[in-house]
Amino acid sequence: MTITIQELLRLTVEKDASDLHITTYIPPRVRIHGDLVSLDYPPLAPAETKSIVYSLLTDRQKKMFEEKLELDFSFGVKDLGRFRGNVFMWLQLSGGFSPTCGVFPSSAFPSDWRSSVIFPGGW
Numbered sequence: 001m002t003i004t005i006q007e008l009l010r011l012t013v014e015k016d017a018s019d020l021h022i023t024t025y026i027p028p029r030v031r032i033h034g035d036l037v038s039l040d041y042p043p044l045a046p047a048e049t050k051s052i053v054y055s056l057l058t059d060r061q062k063k064m065f066e067e068k069l070e071l072d073f074s075f076g077v078k079d080l081g082r083f084r085g086n087v088f089m090w091l092q093l094s095g096g097f098s099p100t101c102g103v104f105p106s107s108a109f110p111s112d113w114r115s116s117v118i119f120p121g122g123w
Contacts, residue, residue: 003028003041003048005055009077011039013105020103023090024049053087053099065099074106082106 008028012020017030017037024046027038044052054062056075065071070088077083087101 003044003052005052006077006080008039008052009080009083009103012103013080018104022049022052022101022103024100049101050099053101056085056101056103057087 008020008022011017012030015030015032015037017032019031021029021031021036022044023029025043027041027043029036029038031037057065057071057073061071061073065087070086072084072086074082074084083103083105085101085103087099090100
């Protein structure tokens with residue numbers, strides 16, 4: 001089953017979730033009223049996770065991410081909304097690295113969210 005970021009973002013908005021988590025070896029998850037809920041998809045393989053995350057990034061952003069291993073970014077999806085994202089490399093138990101991404105609909109934050117919320121490690 002091929003999962004697209006557009007499909008995941010649409011579900012995030014439809015479920016009125018505050019964020020979407022894309023991580024290797026678990027299904028994509030959304031946060032609804034503070035609880036992380038797995039979406040009805042199989043766990044993501046490392047290549048799937050990278051493909052989904054990289055589909056969000058421009059070539060310049062991909063290069064920046066590969067150099068710094070972390071990136072904050074924003075993007076818009078026509079007829080769906082604006083989103084903020086954070087992607088970072090996660091050390092797997094196997095010793096390899098895999099990208100992990102959190103995506104937040106801009107509507108999930110009040111306009112002054114930076115003054116009231118701190119995300120340790122970029123979240």
